[in-house]
Amino acid sequence: MRNIYLLIILLCLNLNSYAGGGWPQPKGKGYFKLGYYGIVSSNYYSPNGNILDISTAGIHIANFYGEYGLTKRLTGIAYVPFFSRATLNEQKSARTGNVISEGDAVNSFGDTDLGFKYGIIVDKPIVVSASVMFGIPLGNSMGGRTEVLQTGDGEFNQILGIEASRGLNKGKSWVSTLIAFNNRSDSFSDEFRVGIELGTKLGDKWLANVKVLSVNSLNNGNDFETPSNGIFSNNIEYLAITPELAYQWNDKWGISSAIGFAASGKRVLVSPSASFGVFFNL
Amino acid sequence: MKHIKFYFSILSMALLSNCIGTDIVEDVAVIETVSINNAIDSLKIGDTYTFSADYFNGLGKPVEAMITWSSSDPSIISIEQTGSAQAITAGNVYIKAAKGNNADSVKVNAGNTTSVLANNRQGTFMGRNNYSVSGNFSLQEVNGSLTLIFDDNFRASSGPGLYVYLSNQPTSITGGEEVGKLMKNAGAQSYSIATNIQLTTYNYVLIYCKPFGVPFGTGSYN
Numbered sequence: 001m002r003n004i005y006l007l008i009i010l011l012c013l014n015l016n017s018y019a020g021g022g023w024p025q026p027k028g029k030g031y032f033k034l035g036y037y038g039i040v041s042s043n044y045y046s047p048n049g050n051i052l053d054i055s056t057a058g059i060h061i062a063n064f065y066g067e068y069g070l071t072k073r074l075t076g077i078a079y080v081p082f083f084s085r086a087t088l089n090e091q092k093s094a095r096t097g098n099v100i101s102e103g104d105a106v107n108s109f110g111d112t113d114l115g116f117k118y119g120i121i122v123d124k125p126i127v128v129s130a131s132v133m134f135g136i137p138l139g140n141s142m143g144g145r146t147e148v149l150q151t152g153d154g155e156f157n158q159i160l161g162i163e164a165s166r167g168l169n170k171g172k173s174w175v176s177t178l179i180a181f182n183n184r185s186d187s188f189s190d191e192f193r194v195g196i197e198l199g200t201k202l203g204d205k206w207l208a209n210v211k212v213l214s215v216n217s218l219n220n221g222n223d224f225e226t227p228s229n230g231i232f233s234n235n236i237e238y239l240a241i242t243p244e245l246a247y248q249w250n251d252k253w254g255i256s257s258a259i260g261f262a263a264s265g266k267r268v269l270v271s272p273s274a275s276f277g278v279f280f281n282l
Numbered sequence: 283m284k285h286i287k288f289y290f291s292i293l294s295m296a297l298l299s300n301c302i303g304t305d306i307v308e309d310v311a312v313i314e315t316v317s318i319n320n321a322i323d324s325l326k327i328g329d330t331y332t333f334s335a336d337y338f339n340g341l342g343k344p345v346e347a348m349i350t351w352s353s354s355d356p357s358i359i360s361i362e363q364t365g366s367a368q369a370i371t372a373g374n375v376y377i378k379a380a381k382g383n384n385a386d387s388v389k390v391n392a393g394n395t396t397s398v399l400a401n402n403r404q405g406t407f408m409g410r411n412n413y414s415v416s417g418n419f420s421l422q423e424v425n426g427s428l429t430l431i432f433d434d435n436f437r438a439s440s441g442p443g444l445y446v447y448l449s450n451q452p453t454s455i456t457g458g459e460e461v462g463k464l465m466k467n468a469g470a471q472s473y474s475i476a477t478n479i480q481l482t483t484y485n486y487v488l489i490y491c492k493p494f495g496v497p498f499g500t501g502s503y504n
Binding site for chain 1: 301302303304305306307308309341411412413439440442443492493494495496
């Protein structure tokens, strides 16, 4: 049981993920993480996946992520980006030194996710859970002087997901799979997501995992009516590969860091994202 | 608790250090050009007409320059260095405006009437960089004022900060003129053009994502 509980903790490390995989939190237990996520890029995947040069754009998010076991099977989940900063570099002519285009920035609260996970199959070698997450559009979809910077997409979405997980190697390793449907509103296209995660313990203190997530648009929205800036755009698609490393000081405290690579994509920034955080197990 | 304080310090430093940076943009190489901006296709014998031309420097910007005027047959239409031309006898000539090795010319008939070239230009949009931009447009001159008109069939992909530019580069706004923010992504719309711009000053209309520096589409004249 201890190993299973450890696995639950380990799987709770990634930002914006269905942390914990198919395992719900035990009743009265929880996982809480204070994290940072950032990406800065001067390249962009065009609508057909070619890479374009763009003005350097970035987003930096300080966030809180929490899971709490309400019952043996039901877990409450919250992702709260309490400070989001989107930036756009100024452009200067190499020949004249003149400013071609001024830079811009916006700071605000970000789009927030609230939801639940329910354990359908628990206490088995393979566990399965279903989840529903509600994306609350608390961010700014038209920020800055240019009104093109975004800390949110401005739409209310609902993500329905199924996850299955299994412990391996006597509980020292694990594998989780994800299938999810993102129902988006306001003319945004819906999304289909699939993912897999492999992880393992490295000694007593270190943990490593790699997550592969594929996000695919159903292209059933209206491209003419939605805003876009590459992070919260409509019809975005990508294949993300995110290795992560975590270190636990003790049973309660630990830190983690991850780098996310977009192996391919459409309408998203090209450069790797970085995230790190400190987590606490209740 | 000391872990939390330490972590908050790191997080604060990370966020506060994310200031707005600067991108140094290599300027697009532009060929210097001369463009006659008030061409006519015929000049009545005995009448005079003053031609004018724009010179665009290596940055694509129209700047003041000494233009050299010439006629392919001064016995049919003569022209002074001020651009003032006079039709003398019937025939066809080429009027040429030059600065150094760069030149523009127009064929003019000396005959019974003086007629200017069409007072509008029409064109069609095409997408760039896998963005969809389509439809027809025209640049119309009425009483010396220019208006850029997009037809009902105009469509453009949505994007952040889309602007309309006039340019002499098909994929760059270097040396071009900003017309204004794109009013809407679909349907008819019109834009007033600054008074210092002539019908033939620019040869392309660009739909351009200004904040991120990406051309979405180019309109070329027919």
